[in-house]
Amino acid sequence: MDLRSHYPYWLMKNGIISNYPSLSGNISVDVAIAGAGISGALAAYYLSNAGLSVL
Numbered sequence: 001m002d003l004r005s006h007y008p009y010w011l012m013k014n015g016i017i018s019n020y021p022s023l024s025g026n027i028s029v030d031v032a033i034a035g036a037g038i039s040g041a042l043a044a045y046y047l048s049n050a051g052l053s054v055l
Contacts, residue, residue: 029055 030052033040048054 027055029053031055 031043031047032055033044033047044054
């Protein structure tokens with residue numbers, strides 16, 4: 001195991017679950033959330049349920 005990797009241990013142990021490609025063009029949304037932690041996930045969930053377009 002490489003303990004000096006720039007990747008989280010669990011991603012290397014279990015493999016990367018999903019692939020999230022970069023955007024290939026411009027996109028227009030009501031809210032852009034930077035971050036993928038629990039706070040960002042909950043904000044995206046509630047804002048999306050409120051009818052806003054969220055990225």
